[in-house]
Amino acid sequence: MGRMEGKVALITGAARGQGRSHAVRLAEEGADIIAIDVCEQIDGVLYPMSNEADMQETVRLVTALGRRISWHKADVRDDDILKAAIDAGVAELGRLDVVAANAGISGNFGAVHELSRESWDMMLGIDLTGVWNTCRFAVPHMLESGGSIAITSSAAGLHAIPGIGHYVSAKHGLVGLMRSLALELGANRIRVNSIHPTQVDTPMLMNDYCYQLFRPDLPNPTKADIADVSQSMHVLPVPWVDPVDISNAILFLASDEGRYITGVALAVDCGADLKS
Numbered sequence: 001m002g003r004m005e006g007k008v009a010l011i012t013g014a015a016r017g018q019g020r021s022h023a024v025r026l027a028e029e030g031a032d033i034i035a036i037d038v039c040e041q042i043d044g045v046l047y048p049m050s051n052e053a054d055m056q057e058t059v060r061l062v063t064a065l066g067r068r069i070s071w072h073k074a075d076v077r078d079d080d081i082l083k084a085a086i087d088a089g090v091a092e093l094g095r096l097d098v099v100a101a102n103a104g105i106s107g108n109f110g111a112v113h114e115l116s117r118e119s120w121d122m123m124l125g126i127d128l129t130g131v132w133n134t135c136r137f138a139v140p141h142m143l144e145s146g147g148s149i150a151i152t153s154s155a156a157g158l159h160a161i162p163g164i165g166h167y168v169s170a171k172h173g174l175v176g177l178m179r180s181l182a183l184e185l186g187a188n189r190i191r192v193n194s195i196h197p198t199q200v201d202t203p204m205l206m207n208d209y210c211y212q213l214f215r216p217d218l219p220n221p222t223k224a225d226i227a228d229v230s231q232s233m234h235v236l237p238v239p240w241v242d243p244v245d246i247s248n249a250i251l252f253l254a255s256d257e258g259r260y261i262t263g264v265a266l267a268v269d270c271g272a273d274l275k276s
Helices: 017-028 052-064 079-093 117-141 165-188 208-214 223-231 243-254
Strands: 008-012 032-037 069-073 098-101 147-152 190-197 265-268
Touching: 008 017, 008 079, 008 117, 017 032, 017 052, 017 098, 017 243, 032 052, 032 079, 052 069, 069 079, 079 117, 098 117, 117 147, 117 165, 147 165, 147 243, 165 190, 190 243, 208 223, 243 265
Parallel strands: 008 032, 008 098, 032 069, 098 147, 147 190, 190 265
Antiparallel strands: none
């Protein structure tokens, strides 16, 4: 315990799912939290997104641990609002040591040549440009003190998966962004790595739209119906991982245990990349 004592961590997509888990796990280790989320439905996203009630639950969980939290509603695509949110959070909590650039969406399904321009632009705007925005507005607050940036990519950032080419492209792009940042910021003692989860048990996966993508042979598939298909993508005999499994990887990279790790694409994927 206490590996993050005296630190402040910025987390995007913090209202629920992996982002909430990151906030709670880092708070358990002593961090204060800057939590950012869009907290509303985005047109074109085909599953229910987070809302302000979700963010309030994140706030409750963090404050119950005795840690401070500064939360802000912001779309990572909106330069002015996102920058203002990050600046305000740093001003309130006093510093910035850790960034978990986690906000992202999964998209509609279709061959690359069949995707609409709107779907492509939305995916790249949130999952790639949104992470770039998060980093470029956070980095100035870290140049003097150093710290850790963990970018949430995906197993699809290490290998292609048919039918989600816009998602694959965005998540591959994050690896290039991560490596560029690691090279440029190393002299400032800022370490930058990417995390590559397989399927994670969060609302972004566990919804009717994704169930149908995994099991198009069934009229009304459920979570139980997709387990075997999901497990078939893995070497380890599990269908998905828990959010805290990703949080623990981010904690490790942000802590002193990870002090000499930078420029690494860390797969938390049950061996999925071995089967690609």
